[in-house]
Amino acid sequence: MNLYFRFIWLFIWRIGHCKRIGFLGTSRIDYRVLPLDCDINLHLTNSRYPAFMDLARTYLIAEMGLMKAFLKNRWLPIVNAAEFTYIRDIKPFEKFTINTKIVGWDEKYFYIEHRMHTERGLHCIAHVRGVFMCRGKQVPIETLIAAAGFTGDVPEMPAEVVKWKQFLQLKKQRNI
Template identity: 40%
Template sequence: MNLIFRLFGVILCALTAVWRGRGIGFLENSVLRFRVWPTDLDLNMHMTNARYFSLMDLGRTDLMIRVGLGNAILKNRWQPVLGAANIRFRRSLKPFQPFTLVSRVLCWDEKYIFMEHRLETASGTAALAVVQGAFVTRGAVVPPLEVLAALGVDCPSPPMPDAVAAWRGQPLSAAAV
């Protein structure tokens, strides 16, 4: 994590929101607003590709804290990890340009939680990523249902989008064929 000051800011704001009773539900959006700083740029004078992934780490951090997973993560010594990521870049982000990072849980299966990250500008979507994440502890993956139980949530996964199923190598639904 090379965005230490942004990380501290995200954690502080997320904890403050939770303490004030403004947390979010497990399937709600986490919304963070940023600006492209000179340290985010590559030689082409737009945000470097690697920075998108670092900012998405911040989105997941905000999401985990705001949904109320902070205590469970610390108590159970869960470590959030990514198993895969798929990103599509649509527009460049220029120096000092403001943008919004919207992070949300799409669905889950018996092992992984799938999340979407959208970087939005006034001109539209700059990048869209889907990531496959999990929590691990003592070398084992924590089942998503156990994560939900820690939140007191008992609901089935939303339907897996066909694009996620195809990405995972699963058969598409009849509607997509």
């Protein structure tokens, strides 16, 4: 993560004042593109998108009410895979919003969707697959779901995430 000041601000101010959402709710956080976030093309550089999404996932955990459990149990989020679709650029000083939500899980991974948009429309859709680790071992999915107090059914994953999972499995099989 290369947005240290924004990360510190997130912990000092924003997490303490965030609203609560359900486990399958959508988290929303706003940022503004600063000059150091831009590349030579004078727009938000591609490497900043995943960094901002790191912050958005941290905020999602806080809004779900899981931050204390994460800190107490020393659970660490680890991204296993990510895919990005860039639609249009975000200009310097432009305000943008990241909507983040869990779209599903399987026996090992959580699948999270990010949507970045401005007043001009949608700019990026990304899907992230991740696990949570503690002392070198994976935290069981059931443990995390129980900590969130979620008792509902596993949501049906979007078709594009199902296809992406199949693609990741194929890559793994072909490169063993």
